[in-house]
Amino acid sequence: MRPRNDLWHFSGTREAALAVLLFLYMPIVALVAMSFNVGDSLTIWSGFGLRWYEVVLDNDDMLRAIRNSMLIATIATFSGTTIATMAALAFARGSFRGRRVIEGLIGLPLVVPEIVAAIAILLFFVLIGFRLGLVSVIVAHSTFTIPFAFLPIRARLADMDPSLAEAAADLYANDWQCFRRITFPLIWPGIAAGAMLAFIASLGDFVLAFFVSGPGATTLPVYIFGMIRMGITPTVNAISTMLILASVALLSLSYLLGRRFR
Amino acid sequence: MKRLALLAALVLLPVLACPTLVAAQSKELLLFNWSNYMPPELLKRFEAETGIKVTLDVYDTNETMLAKLQAGGTGYDVVVPSGPTLQQMIRDGMLVNVDVGKMSNFKNVRKPFDKPEYDPERGYSAPYLWGSTGIAYDTALVKGGKLEDTWKELFDPRPELVGKVGMLSDLGEVFVAAAHYLGIDICTEKPEDGQKILDVLTRQKPAVKLYNASGTADRVGAGEVAMQHMWNGAFFRAHKKLATLAYIYPKEGLNLWGDNLAVPKGARNVENAKVFINWMMEPKNIAEASNALGYNNAITGSSQYFIDAMKDEPAINTPEEMVSRLKPTRVCGKANTDMRNSVWTRLRR
Amino acid sequence: MIRGVRRWGLVAPAVAIVGMFVVAPLSLMAYVSTLDRGPQGMVAWDRHSLDAYVQFLFERDLTGRLALNTDYLRIFGRSIMLAAITTVVTLLIGFPTALWMAFQPLRRRTFLVFIVTVPFWTNLLVRNFAWILLLRDGGVIDASLRKLGITSAPMEVLYTPFATGIGLTYSFLPYMILPIYVSLEKLDRRLLEAAFDLGADRWRTLWRVILPLSMPGIIGGAILVFVPGLGAFISPELLGGAKSMMIGSLIQEQFGQSRNWPFGAALAFVLLALVLTGLWLHALRFRRERRLP
Numbered sequence: 001m002r003p004r005n006d007l008w009h010f011s012g013t014r015e016a017a018l019a020v021l022l023f024l025y026m027p028i029v030a031l032v033a034m035s036f037n038v039g040d041s042l043t044i045w046s047g048f049g050l051r052w053y054e055v056v057l058d059n060d061d062m063l064r065a066i067r068n069s070m071l072i073a074t075i076a077t078f079s080g081t082t083i084a085t086m087a088a089l090a091f092a093r094g095s096f097r098g099r100r101v102i103e104g105l106i107g108l109p110l111v112v113p114e115i116v117a118a119i120a121i122l123l124f125f126v127l128i129g130f131r132l133g134l135v136s137v138i139v140a141h142s143t144f145t146i147p148f149a150f151l152p153i154r155a156r157l158a159d160m161d162p163s164l165a166e167a168a169a170d171l172y173a174n175d176w177q178c179f180r181r182i183t184f185p186l187i188w189p190g191i192a193a194g195a196m197l198a199f200i201a202s203l204g205d206f207v208l209a210f211f212v213s214g215p216g217a218t219t220l221p222v223y224i225f226g227m228i229r230m231g232i233t234p235t236v237n238a239i240s241t242m243l244i245l246a247s248v249a250l251l252s253l254s255y256l257l258g259r260r261f262r
Numbered sequence: 263m264k265r266l267a268l269l270a271a272l273v274l275l276p277v278l279a280c281p282t283l284v285a286a287q288s289k290e291l292l293l294f295n296w297s298n299y300m301p302p303e304l305l306k307r308f309e310a311e312t313g314i315k316v317t318l319d320v321y322d323t324n325e326t327m328l329a330k331l332q333a334g335g336t337g338y339d340v341v342v343p344s345g346p347t348l349q350q351m352i353r354d355g356m357l358v359n360v361d362v363g364k365m366s367n368f369k370n371v372r373k374p375f376d377k378p379e380y381d382p383e384r385g386y387s388a389p390y391l392w393g394s395t396g397i398a399y400d401t402a403l404v405k406g407g408k409l410e411d412t413w414k415e416l417f418d419p420r421p422e423l424v425g426k427v428g429m430l431s432d433l434g435e436v437f438v439a440a441a442h443y444l445g446i447d448i449c450t451e452k453p454e455d456g457q458k459i460l461d462v463l464t465r466q467k468p469a470v471k472l473y474n475a476s477g478t479a480d481r482v483g484a485g486e487v488a489m490q491h492m493w494n495g496a497f498f499r500a501h502k503k504l505a506t507l508a509y510i511y512p513k514e515g516l517n518l519w520g521d522n523l524a525v526p527k528g529a530r531n532v533e534n535a536k537v538f539i540n541w542m543m544e545p546k547n548i549a550e551a552s553n554a555l556g557y558n559n560a561i562t563g564s565s566q567y568f569i570d571a572m573k574d575e576p577a578i579n580t581p582e583e584m585v586s587r588l589k590p591t592r593v594c595g596k597a598n599t600d601m602r603n604s605v606w607t608r609l610r611r
Numbered sequence: 612m613i614r615g616v617r618r619w620g621l622v623a624p625a626v627a628i629v630g631m632f633v634v635a636p637l638s639l640m641a642y643v644s645t646l647d648r649g650p651q652g653m654v655a656w657d658r659h660s661l662d663a664y665v666q667f668l669f670e671r672d673l674t675g676r677l678a679l680n681t682d683y684l685r686i687f688g689r690s691i692m693l694a695a696i697t698t699v700v701t702l703l704i705g706f707p708t709a710l711w712m713a714f715q716p717l718r719r720r721t722f723l724v725f726i727v728t729v730p731f732w733t734n735l736l737v738r739n740f741a742w743i744l745l746l747r748d749g750g751v752i753d754a755s756l757r758k759l760g761i762t763s764a765p766m767e768v769l770y771t772p773f774a775t776g777i778g779l780t781y782s783f784l785p786y787m788i789l790p791i792y793v794s795l796e797k798l799d800r801r802l803l804e805a806a807f808d809l810g811a812d813r814w815r816t817l818w819r820v821i822l823p824l825s826m827p828g829i830i831g832g833a834i835l836v837f838v839p840g841l842g843a844f845i846s847p848e849l850l851g852g853a854k855s856m857m858i859g860s861l862i863q864e865q866f867g868q869s870r871n872w873p874f875g876a877a878l879a880f881v882l883l884a885l886v887l888t889g890l891w892l893h894a895l896r897f898r899r900e901r902r903l904p
Contacts, residue, residue, distance in 0.1 A: 083624045090619070105630070115863050211326075
């Protein structure tokens with residue numbers, strides 16, 4: 001729709017972007033390659049084989065950890081992003097009293113060192129009698145993903161043109177309609193980015209998940225960190241490769257669905 | 263909006279359709295351990311023989327496990343603490359007395375593991391696997407092909423090894439090794455001793471490539487370091503990759519550590535835990551763990567089931583003359599812990 | 612757009628959740644930092660002591676007197692330095708990337724956002740080990756460089772601060788790129804056209820129009836990189852060789868082998884105070900600046 005205009009083209013950005021993508025994916029290629037290692041080293045190649053994939057698929061505890069992580073990350077992302085979106089919207093229209101304090105409050109989970117937050121929340125849960133399990137991790141993660149989702153959405157909402165909302169109001173749209181048809185589509189990239197950051201934050205978290213989980217609720221990062229003592233095997237590479245494939249599958253799925261419903 | 267909902271449903275459906283996590287059944291055991299410290303086949307065999315299903319939850323270090331249990335995160339049936347942590351837990355009253363010493367398989371436990379300092383009647387714990395922490399080096403990279411049996415080789419490395427030394431990062435190991443080297447009691451509380459140890463470590467630091475306890479087998483096997491402060495089981499794994507490696511039992515004494523099985527307070531299936539612990543003292547069963555993990559155990563009669571590689575490896579199958587060099591770890595007082603912290607922080611500030 | 616009551620309704624869940632699950636537990640932790648250490652580690656709930664805070668700056672020598680101890684200040688300083696450098700580097704390489712992404716056609720943009728985060732579906736440890744594989748002497752990069760004749764000696768990057776920098780930049784890149792991208796992507800092209808019409812060239816436009824308008828994204832990214840970066844310790848330990856201590860490891864150890872929970876808590880609060888002060892100072896300065904209409 002927009003004509004490809006050379007005025008928008010800043011020389012060097014494409015090269016920089018491609019270099020960055022290369023940088024991002026170099027270790028991933030190495031990682032995926034090592035998942036096919038026959039030996040048990042993550043860094044010494046001994047030959048090609050699918051041994052570690054078999055080990056993963058045969059190990060119930062590992063599979064449960066993967067399932068737990070996916071479940072927790074999905075739910076925590078959803079709730080964290082929703083809460084963050086609502087909060088960001090509240091900030092969108094001008095200043096209000098207590099704004100700085102609330103901003104600081106929302107950013108608080110970022111500042112606290114993970115181990116301190118984890119033990120603090122555990123002590124708190126025990127104090128109020130909240131039973132540890134999968135739900136306790138979901139609650140903790142939902143809280144801690146809020147700032148990750150909040151910041152991109154807030155960045156998106158900053159300097160949002162207020163005349164659009166005024167026009168909508170002039171046309172008799174109520175708040176919900178205004179949100180659904182004007183605001184939401186405009187901030188959607190922010191929400192998507194926020195959700196992605198929240199998701200990877202939750203998926204990668206080890207400390208919080210360890211301390212507030214109950215029996216049976218071990219997550220993937222916890223499981224992997226627990227392998228350090230006896231030596232990490234390429235099962236970790238195999239799992240990571242499978243997760244990457246799953247994410248690519250998810251992307252393709254949403255792409256296809258997108259085309260269907262357009 | 264619609265597509266988002268559909269997408270979410272598709273993602274969540276298979277996840278939610280999976281059977282929900284265990285409600286309290288009677289035939290289950292909640293094991294709290296490192297991820298790969300018990301072979302899955304062994305646990306499956308346990309389930310087949312006793313009908314008790316084992317669910318594994320994971321911790322990464324003794325300390326985080328202790329911190330979690332202390333803060334109230336209980337609910338596990340069997341936990342696998344190392345000696346000092348076990349002693350801590352007994353002192354704090356965090357364990358259930360399951361009278362291991364009176365179990366039917368206890369007779370298989372050999373000395374000195376049957377009456378350890380930290381649990382003299384073995385009321386709370388059973389021995390699992392044990393290991394030593396010595397020095398590993400690549401004979402091909404040393405002039406003359408052999409190093410002396412002393413900590414001096416590690417703390418004052420030969421010129422060709424400078425910059426290629428790896429150390430562990432565990433306070434309990436580094437401090438203790440230096441203490442043995444200097445002939446100082448590992449539980450010393452004298453500041454002068456702490457200073458001497460700090461001096462030794464500081465002098466060594468420029469020759470050290472890194473302080474890290476993970477991936478030692480890979481590192482040594484790949485030649486990243488020529489000499490490594492190493493656990494004997496990790497050495498065994500590295501030795502399989504690089505035949506020119508050798509393991510030293512330093513004459514000044516080296517750390518002997520052991521892991522144990524115990525039942526924490528708050529366990530829901532204490533009877534099942536007892537069955538498990540007793541089962542693990544069976545020579546054939548514990549041998550399977552040893553073979554899979556490369557560490558020795560405390561049960562007489564299990565070595566006949568060892569794989570040949572284990573039997574022939576002096577780092578695992580400690581030769582008679584080296585046994586006296588093994589010095590068990592001990593829990594020390596608060597002043598000693600503070601001193602260790604202070605040395606460690608000073609070293610890396 | 613949002614009237615008074617509605618606004619409070621919107622922000623209430625966030626405040627409630629953070630209040631309950633962060634502020635309340637933290638208050639508990641603040642209490643812990645004023646307690647004395649228990650005989651076996653953890654805390655003695657009935658004994659109070661401000662030793663933890665004193666320990667940050669002072670230590671007792673053999674006669675019991677307090678002497679200034681700069682160990683912890685050094686550690687803090689080092690972590691702050693490292694986090695700052697990481698923020699700057701991610702900004703320098705992230706901004707052009709986000710700029711390029713923002714000007715791509717729509718379909719490709721969504722795809723790119725996803726592509727930037729997929730590597731982080733993998734685990735931190737396994738990513739660090741992949742970097743070890745790449746960076747070590749004789750590893751993939753070193754061998755390739757030598758084969759191509761670009762270098763002749765081992766590059767000796769692994770287990771140095773440079774390797775730590777690479778690891779940290781890598782881990783935090785998406786947290787910088789995405790907020791900036793999101794900010795840039797909504798840029799009204801008409802503003803750029805107007806600038807061109809007024810005779811500005813591309814670089815002037817970049818400096819005077821694009822950069823200021825993407826400030827919210829840059830700030831968001833900077834916060835998401837710098838603040839968690841202060842507590843980072845996995846990459847410094849695995850890739851940097853752990854020869855220098857970071858705040859993250861220091862605090863972690865207090866709850867681990869050092870068995871000094873009050874001190875760990877105290878350190879966390881010193882860190883919190885530091886960051887809040889920094890943000891507050893920044894807010895003061897920012898209030899004076901005027902944004903472009």
